[in-house]
Amino acid sequence: MDSRPVDQLVRLEAAPADSSQGASEDRASVGQALFGLDGEALAACMARAGEPAWRGRQLAEALYRQRISDVSAITTLPQALRQRLVGEGWQVGRPAITQVFQSQDGTERYLVRVGGADGAAQAGEPVWMPEGDDGEAGDGSDAEAAVKEYTRATICLSSQVGCAVNCHFCLTAKLGLQRNLTAGEIAGQVLEVFERQGVEVGRDRVNLVFMGMGEPFLNYANFMGAVRLLVREAGLSPQRMTVSTSGIVPGIEQFAAEPAELRPKLAISLNAPNDAIRGEIMPINHKWPIEAVMDAVRQVRLRPRERITFEYVLLGGVTDQPAHAAEVARLVRRTGLAAKVNLIAWNPGPGIAYATPRPEAVEAFRKTLADGGIPAYVRKPRGRDIYAACGQLKRTVEG
Ligand code: SAH
Ligand code: SF4
Numbered sequence: 001m002d003s004r005p006v007d008q009l010v011r012l013e014a015a016p017a018d019s020s021q022g023a024s025e026d027r028a029s030v031g032q033a034l035f036g037l038d039g040e041a042l043a044a045c046m047a048r049a050g051e052p053a054w055r056g057r058q059l060a061e062a063l064y065r066q067r068i069s070d071v072s073a074i075t076t077l078p079q080a081l082r083q084r085l086v087g088e089g090w091q092v093g094r095p096a097i098t099q100v101f102q103s104q105d106g107t108e109r110y111l112v113r114v115g116g117a118d119g120a121a122q123a124g125e126p127v128w129m130p131e132g133d134d135g136e137a138g139d140g141s142d143a144e145a146a147v148k149e150y151t152r153a154t155i156c157l158s159s160q161v162g163c164a165v166n167c168h169f170c171l172t173a174k175l176g177l178q179r180n181l182t183a184g185e186i187a188g189q190v191l192e193v194f195e196r197q198g199v200e201v202g203r204d205r206v207n208l209v210f211m212g213m214g215e216p217f218l219n220y221a222n223f224m225g226a227v228r229l230l231v232r233e234a235g236l237s238p239q240r241m242t243v244s245t246s247g248i249v250p251g252i253e254q255f256a257a258e259p260a261e262l263r264p265k266l267a268i269s270l271n272a273p274n275d276a277i278r279g280e281i282m283p284i285n286h287k288w289p290i291e292a293v294m295d296a297v298r299q300v301r302l303r304p305r306e307r308i309t310f311e312y313v314l315l316g317g318v319t320d321q322p323a324h325a326a327e328v329a330r331l332v333r334r335t336g337l338a339a340k341v342n343l344i345a346w347n348p349g350p351g352i353a354y355a356t357p358r359p360e361a362v363e364a365f366r367k368t369l370a371d372g373g374i375p376a377y378v379r380k381p382r383g384r385d386i387y388a389a390c391g392q393l394k395r396t397v398e399g
């Protein structure tokens with residue numbers, strides 16, 4: 001782990017965004033953004049402009065499948081129409097990557113800006129992890145064989161800038177909630193990273209995890225709006241998406257009611273073996289204790305082979321003891337859910353007084369769970385040197 005302070009790290013390792021991605025600075029949202037509107041809204045927009053509704057379909061294709069970021073480059077539309085749209089102040093307005101941080105392990109973290117006249121507003125910090133971090137292991141998504149020349153990748157997405165939940169071990173919590181991201185800003189992060197990495201939808205095996213900054217279920221409408229855009233307009237599978245929540249019960253209940261063709265997989269940040277410890281490290285547990293969370297999770301109708309993921313951050317000396325592992329195994333068994341546990345060794349952050357667990361403690365914990373019949377995996381820390389690992393994301397304005 002690099003011990004330099006985070007601001008210094010950023011200055012030393014920030015690299016300019018790839019200039020081949022277009023004039024990203026010019027894509028700030030002055031004018032009306034088309035990106036973020038779904039097929040219906042685009043059709044309505046075209047109808048208002050006196051155009052046939054199927055022009056909306058063409059626009060949706062251009063924005064979400066061809067990933068065009070400039071109205072004048074949408075050659076499926078007649079030139080006169082493009083000019084008129086531009087003249088009326090329409091622009092694509094997809095949020096742009098403005099900074100790239102590259103890790104020694106191949107992970108990349110990005111700053112994605114959503115305009116704002118002061119140039120400081122940022123949409124999120126998506127993280128690209130080639131080969132993933134094993135967070136998907138055993139949850140049903142590996143059932144199909146990978147038949148392609150390069151293996152898999154995972155993109156970790158933010159749903160908010162900052163977070164209001166205040167888990168004591170998490171760096172994002174220190175920011176407080178700065179603001180919600182819109183559906184377009186969340187989906188835009190994905191397409192920006194796809195563009196940079198040359199991802200081909202339908203060919204490449206890319207998983208999306210909503211596990212970056214923010215609590216997706218406290219920004220539910222925008223989070224699900226982004227999922228709808230990504231599934232319906234961009235053609236991604238919700239079975240390759242996982243959303244993680246700290247246990248916002250009304251959000252979980254709403255999520256359980258989503259149609260299967262739109263519903264991502266669910267991960268719950270359990271993080272402790274019982275309410276007493278969970279309440280100490282996650283104050284949200286006082287509002288929605290473990291049993292209330294489990295009752296809500298049981299409302300989710302799982303697909304064949306699908307499992308609920310329980311994330312469990314191992315805090316040295318606090319949640320990583322052998323007795324804790326046995327208690328977690330009993331707790332998960334008692335839920336009766338098809339579940340697996342994803343163990344995450346705590347990633348340090350400035351000003352947070354916890355300890356990373358010893359590697360032997362992590363392995364012993366995993367083994368106790370596995371021996372108790374609970375599939376358990378250890379998530380690899382990715383991009384720790386660029387503050388991209390779990391719980392390390394924190395908006396960084398300084399370049
Ligand atoms: N807000 C959502 C999703 C983002 S946090 C949630 O809490 O579930 C994603 C995961 O990172 C959570 O499981 C959280 O417990 C974990 N996490 C937070 N801070 C961490 C840290 N410093 N080290 C390791 N994992 C951390
Ligand atoms: Fe928010 Fe998740 Fe961090 Fe808790 S762990 S403060 S819910 S981002």
